[in-house]
Amino acid sequence: MNRSLLVSEFLSTPWAILPERLNAIAAVLARWDANVSASADVLASVRDDAEARDARRGEAARASNGSIAVLPFYGVSVQRTTMVEDISGSGLMSIARFQSAFRAVVADDSIGGVLIDVDSPGGSVYGVQELADEIYKARGQKLIVAVANSLSASAAYWIASSAGEFYVTPGGEAGSIGVFAAHENWAAALEKAGVEATLISAGKYKTEGNPYGPLSDDAKAFMQSRVDSYYGAFTRAVARNRRTDVATVRSGMGEGRVYGATDAKAANMVDDVATFDQVLSRMAKAIGQGKSSTRAQRNAALTRSIDILNA
Numbered sequence: 001m002n003r004s005l006l007v008s009e010f011l012s013t014p015w016a017i018l019p020e021r022l023n024a025i026a027a028v029l030a031r032w033d034a035n036v037s038a039s040a041d042v043l044a045s046v047r048d049d050a051e052a053r054d055a056r057r058g059e060a061a062r063a064s065n066g067s068i069a070v071l072p073f074y075g076v077s078v079q080r081t082t083m084v085e086d087i088s089g090s091g092l093m094s095i096a097r098f099q100s101a102f103r104a105v106v107a108d109d110s111i112g113g114v115l116i117d118v119d120s121p122g123g124s125v126y127g128v129q130e131l132a133d134e135i136y137k138a139r140g141q142k143l144i145v146a147v148a149n150s151l152s153a154s155a156a157y158w159i160a161s162s163a164g165e166f167y168v169t170p171g172g173e174a175g176s177i178g179v180f181a182a183h184e185n186w187a188a189a190l191e192k193a194g195v196e197a198t199l200i201s202a203g204k205y206k207t208e209g210n211p212y213g214p215l216s217d218d219a220k221a222f223m224q225s226r227v228d229s230y231y232g233a234f235t236r237a238v239a240r241n242r243r244t245d246v247a248t249v250r251s252g253m254g255e256g257r258v259y260g261a262t263d264a265k266a267a268n269m270v271d272d273v274a275t276f277d278q279v280l281s282r283m284a285k286a287i288g289q290g291k292s293s294t295r296a297q298r299n300a301a302l303t304r305s306i307d308i309l310n311a
Helices: 003-012 019-033 040-063 083-088 095-108 128-138 155-160 188-193 217-241 247-254 261-264 276-287 294-311
Strands: 014-015 066-074 076-078 092-096 114-120 122-124 141-153 165-168 173-175 257-262
Touching: 040 076, 040 276, 040 294, 066 095, 066 122, 066 155, 066 276, 076 155, 092 294, 095 114, 114 155, 114 276, 122 155, 122 257, 141 155, 141 276, 155 173, 155 217, 155 276, 165 261, 217 247, 257 261
Parallel strands: 066 114, 076 092, 076 122, 114 141, 141 165, 141 173
Antiparallel strands: 014 122, 173 257
């Protein structure tokens, strides 16, 4: 697949993310497609962002105390961080890696509670439903809590709302319950450049949605059906997680908008507004300190989970 088709495929995939964040990623891909190198300022910004994420992960590790494991969920989420991570300059959250870390701490008897520290605009829909369902099922095994610190949007909201308790920091935001995809029509630009594309394919719908012409009615309807399917799964999961009905989720929880802390609580999108430290303190009180495991054992378990996330 050439670079232009990769960009088109990227946009046409259903996403559960803040639209402006996807636009930023698409701009990076477009620059890559045009063989334009990033400026020194952009590269410096990428390095600064990477250092900030590493620092936050370190803070999460230090925040884990007693029998509480803090798992960071930062950045744009994708099922696996491979080729796309290399293209976009990092900043992606691997669903697969997070899932491995989550399983490790849930299975560890020395850990009494898991705090998911979320700062994410969402991401790809792939792998999200499976992780959210796994978090929901783990509610019965130990205390599972999530905090929007400071953003839990779209796919990240889907995941975080699956925890047994869900908080947002006073200056934080949560929501963006929705799914979307995009199509680009490059026909006019290609004609202006004197380029004529010819697609050779097998299979009636193999090339539908390609960027070399307008989107047909059939192709648009199919793309809409994919978006609707994921949106249905998303809203059903939120209804289950927040103990309400799908109609309320679709009409009373922002309709795709992200809400500030006060409005999110009023709409029953979160349980309460609290700082990260307040949430950690509440968890410690709920779990108690009467665990038989040693601090060294608990720190070793946390280290394993962090190592999995950073692998």
